[in-house]
Amino acid sequence: MKIKEIIVVEGRDDTAKVKSAVDADTIETNGSAIGEDVIKQIQLAQKTRGVIIFTDPDYPGEKIRKTIAEKVPGCKHAFLPKHLAKPKNKRGIGVEHASLESIRTCLKTVQEEMDVVEAEIGTHDLIEAGLIGGPLAKKRRERLGDILNIGYTNGKQLEKRLQMFQIKKSDYLSALETVLREEENE
The missing domain is CATH 3.40.1360.10 (Dna Topoisomerase Vi A Subunit; Chain: A, domain 2)
Structure with a gap:
């Protein structure tokens, strides 16, 4: 390659x-x-x-x-x-x-990297998904970063990185669903 x-x-x-x-x-x-x-x-x-x-x-x-x-x-x-x-x-x-x-x-x-546009995914979405401030937040962010190929981030960086790479809300929701499903199966 x-x-x-x-x-x-x-x-x-x-x-x-x-x-x-x-x-x-x-x-x-x-x-x-x-x-x-x-x-x-x-x-x-x-x-x-x-x-x-x-x-x-x-x-x-x-x-x-x-x-x-x-x-x-x-x-x-x-x-x-x-x-x-x-x-x-x-x-x-x-x-x-x-x-x-x-x-x-x-x-x-x-x-x-893309020019910053209005975010499809906001802080409220991340809090609601337990990606910021919850007991499983770090583990969830790490797995979400792997699935979306955006790397591990802390809570503050996640929203910025989702925006910087213009991750579509549908892709975010699909990745989040995978994270939560894997969590249930543990």
Whole structure:
């Protein structure tokens, strides 16, 4: 599988794993303190080929994603669910621990940032669904993010991410139904 866009990853282990899974070029941020030279590389990549941000599903990875998205508008996003990023019998979490098939799947289901339009899904909908403020909210948000390919978010980020990727209310409701059905079957 050949990827036209340049994939932004955190480090060289991520680059090695991504290049084992797909034919692609990468830019490494080398941590969450992204230098201005790296931002300039990403901006050039966005202008010439497009960019896919593919960071670890943890706090530093989300911080990197947010920093790049603010400084380089229009990037695409690939999200790796946490359960697919954990190594067997080791500590840590990251792209470098994912299977090659998981990486391919994530890169096939990238989300593209869109201009913000009026939200179809509001805070009230999220509270009513138990995605904000309930005892199962975190678990539900994590599963919803996996199903919609928008990654894990906290309560405040969820509404913004649904809006940013222009998730249709019908797709949201279908994903929520799946989450609630799975919960019942546990």
